[in-house]
Amino acid sequence: MNIDSSEQFTTRIGRLRLKRCGSIPALTIFVVYAPASNYDEEEVEAFYMDLERFYREDHTFFKVIIGDFNAKNGPRRMSEERLIGTHGTNRVSGSLSLSW
Template sequence: MAKNFDYFEQLTTRIGRLRMRRCGPTPALTIFVAYAPTSSHEEEVEAFYMDLEKFYREDHAFYKVIIGDFNAKVGPTRTPEGLHIETHGLQRNEQGERLSEFIMTTKTIRGNSQFRKPSSLRWTWGHPVEGSAVK
């Protein structure tokens, strides 16, 4: 597996890129690792998404995957967003709105919302001061 890695590049303090070589008929793959700021400073969050979108659009791999922590709750949609964002979450926060905008502008698909769970199994971790689980 290691011989298939082309390179890893730290693009910013919050975004990295792992490039995998073309392997026979399988096209090249780029995996972006991203960790959005937890800050409530809008400028910092906006700069993060601008950088991520720029790096995403500049990359010419056939397959691109973005993984990481976006501090986002992407719950029921407020606008018709089609296949890009499903409505299987519980709530939506400001970070979720920003992530949704990014997904729509880059025409990507958010994979972990494609699977429907019963409402009783939908939850997220919360800070112990605020409560351990949010339902």
């Protein structure tokens, strides 16, 4: 794999594109750092809206989001068991990160 491009969209969202040889599709990695829970709700919402927009605008076949979502987990809830294992989402930041 070779680096195709790297971009910083905001102070909290960046993108690294990797190209592969031959007919194998490329890979895009979004690197994120979400606002902590002590930030205004509007700023947290703006972060997730920006991330969704950048994610949808990228037409790479393989996309990965990694980073620090500042999410705290709580006790497990049965409907979310497949996604988060033995942890739950009793905090807002945990619920927002899972809505992705």
